[in-house]
Amino acid sequence: MNKSELSNKLKHFLPAAAIISETEALRPYECDGLPAYRKMPLLAVLPQTVEQLQQVVKLCYQENIPVVARGAATGLSGGALPLENAVLLGLSRFNKILDINPLARTARVQPGVRNLAISEAAARHGLYYAPDPSSQIACTIGGNVAENSGGVHCLKYGLTVHNVLELKVVTPEGELVTFGSAALDSAGFDLLALMNGSEGMLGIVVEVLVKLLPKPERAQVLLAAFDDVEKAADSVGEIIAEGIIPAGLEMMDALAIQAAEDFVHAGYPRDAKAILLCEVDGTNEEVSEHSKRVYDVLTAYGASEVRTARDEAERLRFWQGRKSAFPAVGRLSPDYYCMDGTVPRKQLGTVLTRISQLSEHYQLPVANVFHAGDGNLHPLILYDANTPGELKRAEDFGAEILELSVEVGGTITGEHGVGHEKIHHMCVQFSEAELEQFRRLKVAFDPHGLLNPGKVIPQPKHCSEYRTIGSGSHTHSASCSH
Amino acid sequence: MINNDNSKNLQQAVQEARAQQQALLIEGSGSKAFYGNTPAATENSRVLSTGEHQGIINYEPKELVITARSGTPLHELQAVLAEQQQMLAFKPPLFSSGDQQATLGGTIACGFSGPRRPYAGSARDFVLGSRIINGEAEILHFGGEVMKNVAGYDVSRLMVGALGTLGVLLDISLKVLPLPEAEQTQVLECSVQEAISRMNQWAGSPLPLSAACYDGALLYIRLSGAPSAVTSGARRIGGDSLDDSQSFWQSIRELQHGFFKNDKPLWRLAVPADSPAIELPGKQLIDWGGAQRWYIADKQNKDNSYESLYKTIADIGGHVTLFKGAIDAGVFHPLPESLLAIHRRLKQAFDPQGIFNPGRMYREL
Ligand SMILES: Cc1cc2nc3c(=O)[nH]c(=O)nc-3n(C[C@H](O)[C@H](O)[C@H](O)COP(=O)(O)OP(=O)(O)OC[C@H]3O[C@@H](n4cnc5c(N)ncnc54)[C@H](O)[C@@H]3O)c2cc1C
Numbered sequence: 089m090n091k092s093e094l095s096n097k098l099k100h101f102l103p104a105a106a107i108i109s110e111t112e113a114l115r116p117y118e119c120d121g122l123p124a125y126r127k128m129p130l131l132a133v134l135p136q137t138v139e140q141l142q143q144v145v146k147l148c149y150q151e152n153i154p155v156v157a158r159g160a161a162t163g164l165s166g167g168a169l170p171l172e173n174a175v176l177l178g179l180s181r182f183n184k185i186l187d188i189n190p191l192a193r194t195a196r197v198q199p200g201v202r203n204l205a206i207s208e209a210a211a212r213h214g215l216y217y218a219p220d221p222s223s224q225i226a227c228t229i230g231g232n233v234a235e236n237s238g239g240v241h242c243l244k245y246g247l248t249v250h251n252v253l254e255l256k257v258v259t260p261e262g263e264l265v266t267f268g269s270a271a272l273d274s275a276g277f278d279l280l281a282l283m284n285g286s287e288g289m290l291g292i293v294v295e296v297l298v299k300l301l302p303k304p305e306r307a308q309v310l311l312a313a314f315d316d317v318e319k320a321a322d323s324v325g326e327i328i329a330e331g332i333i334p335a336g337l338e339m340m341d342a343l344a345i346q347a348a349e350d351f352v353h354a355g356y357p358r359d360a361k362a363i364l365l366c367e368v369d370g371t372n373e374e375v376s377e378h379s380k381r382v383y384d385v386l387t388a389y390g391a392s393e394v395r396t397a398r399d400e401a402e403r404l405r406f407w408q409g410r411k412s413a414f415p416a417v418g419r420l421s422p423d424y425y426c427m428d429g430t431v432p433r434k435q436l437g438t439v440l441t442r443i444s445q446l447s448e449h450y451q452l453p454v455a456n457v458f459h460a461g462d463g464n465l466h467p468l469i470l471y472d473a474n475t476p477g478e479l480k481r482a483e484d485f486g487a488e489i490l491e492l493s494v495e496v497g498g499t500i501t502g503e504h505g506v507g508h509e510k511i512h513h514m515c516v517q518f519s520e521a522e523l524e525q526f527r528r529l530k531v532a533f534d535p536h537g538l539l540n541p542g543k544v545i546p547q548p549k550h551c552s553e554y555r556t557i558g559s560g561s562h563t564h565s566a567s568c569s570h
Numbered sequence: 571m572i573n574n575d576n577s578k579n580l581q582q583a584v585q586e587a588r589a590q591q592q593a594l595l596i597e598g599s600g601s602k603a604f605y606g607n608t609p610a611a612t613e614n615s616r617v618l619s620t621g622e623h624q625g626i627i628n629y630e631p632k633e634l635v636i637t638a639r640s641g642t643p644l645h646e647l648q649a650v651l652a653e654q655q656q657m658l659a660f661k662p663p664l665f666s667s668g669d670q671q672a673t674l675g676g677t678i679a680c681g682f683s684g685p686r687r688p689y690a691g692s693a694r695d696f697v698l699g700s701r702i703i704n705g706e707a708e709i710l711h712f713g714g715e716v717m718k719n720v721a722g723y724d725v726s727r728l729m730v731g732a733l734g735t736l737g738v739l740l741d742i743s744l745k746v747l748p749l750p751e752a753e754q755t756q757v758l759e760c761s762v763q764e765a766i767s768r769m770n771q772w773a774g775s776p777l778p779l780s781a782a783c784y785d786g787a788l789l790y791i792r793l794s795g796a797p798s799a800v801t802s803g804a805r806r807i808g809g810d811s812l813d814d815s816q817s818f819w820q821s822i823r824e825l826q827h828g829f830f831k832n833d834k835p836l837w838r839l840a841v842p843a844d845s846p847a848i849e850l851p852g853k854q855l856i857d858w859g860g861a862q863r864w865y866i867a868d869k870q871n872k873d874n875s876y877e878s879l880y881k882t883i884a885d886i887g888g889h890v891t892l893f894k895g896a897i898d899a900g901v902f903h904p905l906p907e908s909l910l911a912i913h914r915r916l917k918q919a920f921d922p923q924g925i926f927n928p929g930r931m932y933r934e935l
Contacts, residue, residue, distance in 0.1 A: 191770045243717070265906075269889060270888075271861055271887060272843075274889055275889045275904075277913055277916060278727055282727070282728050285724055290723075329632050331655060333747065371803070374798055378796065431716065433632065434633060462716075462717040499719040499720075519711075525919070528919035528920070531919065533915075
């Protein structure tokens with residue numbers, strides 16, 4: 089079926105404005121938050137009701153046309169990257185908060201609702217939605233579920249998977265099913281857990297019931313400056329050893345500190361080699377007690393300065409610097425490439441040192457901003473796509489960081505997903521038998537392979553090619569158009 | 571503590587079962603044999619015990635992670651954690667007795683969590699990774715030992731509560747947490763309606779709750795955390811402080827409280843926490859801050875029809891499990907056909923020959 093035939097069929101149940109087929113109008117949909125990869129979709133559709141969406145999916149099923157879901161497209165792994173032969177299914181019009189139940193502490197929302205909007209709506213009940221990706225003003229809850237997104241408060245309050253109770257999902261056949269329940273579990277296999285982090289490959293999320301938490305009585309943030317990155321990294325484990333689980337434990341290195349300072353004037357010490365932001369929350373007394381103990385640990389482990397936010401305004405400013413670190417670093421260079429490996433905490437120091445050596449080797453600067461408490465690194469590799477060869481160098485550098493993460497016992501992605509970007513590195517982390525198990529699992533949900541095909545799970549031939557080329561000289565498959 | 575890697579033998583047993591088209595009834599120590607449907611035991615089935623596959627593979631308190639073999643006795647694992655002032659925060663029931671000492675694998679396969687569950691999270695919430703044998707007799711590793719990992723589908727969490735129907739659990743990595751510095755339980759007398767509304771209201775305010783249960787007359791609220799937070803929380807809650815908090819919660823967790831001393835079937839009703847009192851003939855004990863209601867019916871239904879119970883609970887957004895007791899009813903809440911179809915295909919994806927625990931969860935799986 090060609091584009092215009094498809095478009096005509098869609099018009100039977102979608103208003104014309106919900107179908108985008110002109111090349112120029114499709115342009116904004118050609119990439120997600122990783123603009124190094126771009127592709128034009130066959131068509132983009134923006135349904136507004138679940139029934140319309142089901143009809144779109146059913147039609148695609150009948151005609152064997154793949155479907156790529158798209159939330160706010162802030163994803164950093166090309167998960168929502170369109171495919172030339174696929175319909176891009178935009179969920180932006182599903183933007184209603186359907187219900188907030190303050191007694192049960194839940195919110196029922198449509199998938200296109202922005203992460204932050206949930207907490208804003210819950211605030212009048214003294215409640216909030218805990219996972220807070222730095223992109224929370226823009227990213228959608230549907231995208232969060234698809235990526236199992238984290239945030240700066242995940243060490244204590246969990247990832248998306250820990251904060252979602254129930255999902256309504258449209259299957260590739262167009263059927264509406266429910267995974268999970270408003271109770272704390274449900275009968276049968278834990279399909280709810282499986283949907284979290286499934287990157288639009290197993291079903292389209294059309295409704296989400298999230299858990300809300302009471303706002304802590306008080307939160308306090310400590311900012312510790314270090315003259316050595318490894319010292320800062322080591323003190324992370326010491327705070328944990330103290331028996332305290334901070335609400336947030338984030339680290340930034342010199343380049344990131346300066347960029348954030350220039351951008352939002354967070355009040356960070358410009359001359360520090362690294363800073364740690366450690367938030368403790370709870371009841372008033374508990375926060376006083378824990379702040380004191382964290383202060384002592386940080387001082388004992390070599391912080392050159394430890395500051396406690398004087399008031400709520402300063403606490404928010406400290407966090408603002410951290411949350412705007414990506415765009416802040418983005419100002420330093422025409423392009424940046426954000427990595428997402430997670431490593432055991434004790435390896436943080438070693439891995440950071442290795443990254444700075446690689447940075448010299450590849451002649452590309454790197455800024456580190458990351459979830460230290462979770463061991464989730466975000467090295468930002470700075471490059472200029474207009475300089476011939478630089479993108480390739482950035483990719484190779486990134487590939488080495490991912491392999492390093494696996495080597496020290498970690499993973500290629502902590503929260504941004506595999507998507508299109510890291511598909512080759514799946515071959516490093518998983519054996520062929522494991523990948524084959526993933527493929528069979530996918531078939532159980534999507535027998536015809538219509539949802540986001542070609543992402544996340546590599547085909548056997550990809551891996552054999554990738555493995556023969558070997559580490560350090562990676563080339564992306566010819567299908568990536570940069 | 572025994573340290574014995576039996577994975578090669580287990581793998582070989584699965585290979586043989588495959589070749590001979592045998593069913594394997596997976597067992598840790600047998601402490602949870604009461605749970606689930608009676609497996610479709612044919613002549614051609616045998617028990618596969620993970621009991622000898624024991625030991626802690628890796629434990630680093632500062633990483634908040636422990637990895638252990640599935641046959642490791644849970645009480646041994648918990649003792650190792652306690653030495654470092656840490657715990658499994660979902661504090662699962664053991665249901666151990668005599669030789670039948672709960673294993674880690676059995677606990678995870680059943681997906682059991684104790685009274686701490688609504689506040690700390692469930693067994694599956696703490697699973698970070700696992701090594702399994704699938705129905706093709708392949709040893710596969712998913713997830714890992716790090717806190718965050720979204721590479722590939724979350725197979726490790728899928729295994730939790732799957733009752734061994736998708737594979738044999740070999741090793742499991744779990745996130746662990748520090749033991750609370752202080753703990754205290756407050757007891758108040760109130761009606762069931764009051765109990766439900768208080769449990770929910772308190773859970774919505776910044777109190778360090780770690781358990782909430784109502785036995786039909788008394789409301790028990792446990793607080794855990796920094797001593798100062800526990801003390802100020804207890805003051806807000808009011809009532810009297812319970813002397814032996816630990817043994818009370820143990821009796822709830824292990825189903826040894828007076829309420830459970832009964833030969834009648836025990837039903838577990840998982841419902842939204844704020845569901846009002848559910849009118850059913852018989853008695854109930856409310857745990858999990860309202861979200862888990864234990865139910866013992868006055869008398870057995872004559873025609874063995876539990877349709878109306880399933881419907882009542884489904885209508886309020888919950889589901890029913892026949893937790894204990896033999897009657898002629900499916901143990902787990904019937905699934906709608908659309909979900910059952912996905913279950914069948916998932917079973918096919920992991921265990922195409924239907925080797926593992928056939929019928930233990932649902933007849934079709
Ligand atoms: C500046 C910046 C900071 C960030 N910080 C963080 C952070 O701190 N933590 C973190 O985890 N991530 C972070 N991210 C990454 C990104 O914001 C998250 O992955 C987010 O969850 C993506 O949501 P989205 O709505 O933009 O999804 P999209 O990018 O539109 O889609 C992401 C994936 O989800 C699928 N999808 C989207 N909606 C649905 C649906 N309804 N049903 C099924 N599949 C769907 C898509 O197909 C795609 O595979 C950051 C990104 C940026 C740009």
